[in-house]
Amino acid sequence: MAAVLHVEGLKKSYGSLEALKGIDFEVQEGEIFALIGPNGAGKTTTLRVVSTLLTPSGGKVAFQGHDLKKEPEKFREGISYLPEEAGAYRNLKGRAYLRFMAKFYARSAAEFEEFMKRAEGLADLGSRLDEKVGTYSKGMVRKLLLARALMTRPALAILDEPTSGLDVINSLEVREIIKKFAKEGLSVLLSSHNMLEIEFLSDRVALIDKGRILDSGTSQELKDKYQAVNLEVVFRSALR
């Protein structure tokens, strides 16, 4: 498998605060790669750098061979980012929001229709898609945003806490959508606090704390290495 995303020695500082102290990882084609760690570990900063929102202070980030610093627009063409606390335009109807986003990526009318059809299926909001986003529940907004993120079949979907704020049923649905998406050959970089979610979803995991990656591998490899029954125990052992 070829690496879709290559991150090497990534550093990010906010003034004197070093949020990332040199991070290395790769995301392969069709792979779900997860970052797990406590609050303030540097997960969101990493995702924000890869999604071109933040400029790195050092190191190298390459997407499909394109360098982040030199060609950020190539990143934006091929990635899709779902922030943890994202929202949609409250005055737009759900369908109008999806149309607005699809127009940035579609190269033809046929492709636009394909994106919309996929998005409507992923959002699964029925007639509520013709109502304003301001009337949606938190779960509905999250599903709309996930549909927006995946409708263009990006080469790399960057999902920050994708099931944040969702109930059990909606969380299960979202996990299944992500899993199905990766099976179709597309890559996912995600972060989560939920170790069970990570174990269910991800092909490989990186344990991150205080701006450094402590260890990485498949869930099984890590569990074997730390002789742990689950990733929570793995993480606690790795911290020691």
Place this chain on the structure above:
Amino acid sequence: MKRFTNLLVKEIRELITYQLVISLAFTMGLFYFMGELAKKEAKRAEAEQKISVLDLDHSDLSKGLLDGLRLAKFQIEAVAQNDETAAIEAAKKSDTSLLLVVPQGFGESVSGLEPKKIDSYTFLRSFSLSGLRKSEIFKAIVAATNNYLSNENLKKKVPGIDPEVLKNPIKSRDFVIVNDRMAQGSASAIAGFVYSQSIFVPIILMMIIIYSSQMVISAIAMEKQNKTLETLLTVPIKRTSIVITKMLAAGLVGLLSAAIYMIGFKSYMGGMMGDIKASADLTNVIQKLGLVLSSNGYLLLGISLFFAILCALAMATILGVLAEDFRSAQSLIMPVIFLVLIPYFLSFFSDIRTLSLPVKLLVLAIPFSHPFLASQNIILENYSAVLYGILYMAFFFLVLVVMAARIFSTDRVLTMKLRWRKKKVVL
């Protein structure tokens, strides 16, 4: 271009909300209603009006005076009582607002050059125009009658000499010079007319600049408040396009809102002031002096205003980045509003050109001062000052737009915040 249009349409749709449409329609309706009321009141003031008169003299002079009032569209209602106090009491109970009491022996006393006073009682039942206008007209008629009587007296006492020459031995002729053109006329009448015709210019300027800058700062603040900015910044469109579409949409909607607001305001002011028309003489003088805005003048004023709007939009865009939400955006826009209000009030109450040099430089450093000065400069054909103003604003805008584009192209768009508590960084 397709992506740019897509974003621009979204920005305009976001700005034109039901609330905006309702508020604009309400403002228009309110101004129209107020204007119609004012027009009605002004018409009522001009229509034939009733006044009460107690004529205790019945001389030719008192009759002549009352005829003068009739000519001035007053309907004279003779009071039945023969006593001043009773007449006042009766007038209090009626709907009259002016009572005149011509004393007995009035005509005779005037002839004997020992005039008795006419008492006028104004019943202030409201502060409307019509109520106050009656006593003013009466005073004007008394003044005209006085002039006539004094002339007649002078003719009798000093025959063969024009009484006007005796009363006003010194006469003047007034000339007004604008650049190399000269015309005979009163400077205050000309200035008053030009002022009344251009009173809307600074108001329009202020409204458009404030509306547009509020629109753009709110648009950016709402992106932050609704957590849509991060997503927008990761879509494949240039960051400069994001900045420009926001400014363009805010400019267009601001312009539209200001235009609608001004139509309503003009209708209101039209009702308040009536259709002020200059006399034929004054029109001739104004045209002779070239004190009218030509179509090129309007174009130049438009360009000046356009650059002022651009400066306001760029300033508001940068301030919008500092805002955390809609509420903080409303506070952050205050500096821009103050910068607009300074030249706005100066244009009403002072002449910027006569200020001391440091203050003048300070005022000229504010980009919004230039369109306020432009209308007068264009009328006075001081085109170089207008062009320098436009060039200054263009430079100012370029600096700001480069700053805004740089901010949007870096982390600062997400990390720049103006808040009192300690900065929080999400890792």
